[in-house]
Amino acid sequence: MPSLMDRLTRGHLLFARVGNSLQSLFLLAVRLYWGWQFAQTGWGKFHRLPQVVEFFGNLGIPAPAFNAYFISSLELVGGILFALGIGSRLLAALFIGDMIVAYITADREALMSIFSDPSKFYNADPFTFLFASLIIFVFGPGRFALDYFIERKAE
16 A cells, blocks of 8 residues: 555646646646737727827937837737747846836836835736736746747657
């Protein structure tokens, strides 16, 4: 008869296998949902470029017209590519930079209250975009991404 420790070890290994088997599905869900969200925000910015340029200028962002076009393009095109899993980690890094700049320029109070009032930080608009980007940057796009198939073909 197996010892309690043996049973606990087997139970733990089974539990870990189940969790591991869900990783790629989870990463796919993150990419699809947040890729779509980035694409929508980029699309919205493109349809309001004069207002976005003015907003960026008011925030003190240098070269507001260039940056409005750049960020709109990054979010629209990058969001679609992110959802498909093409250049996922590179796009995640760019999105992380985008969201850090958003915190610094548009949500500075939320950023400065990260320790004193964390709810301001995680309730700010950039938080979920930043968190999703960090997940993909750290864990990669998963098996259900074009990046995965490109990597496997290159091996």
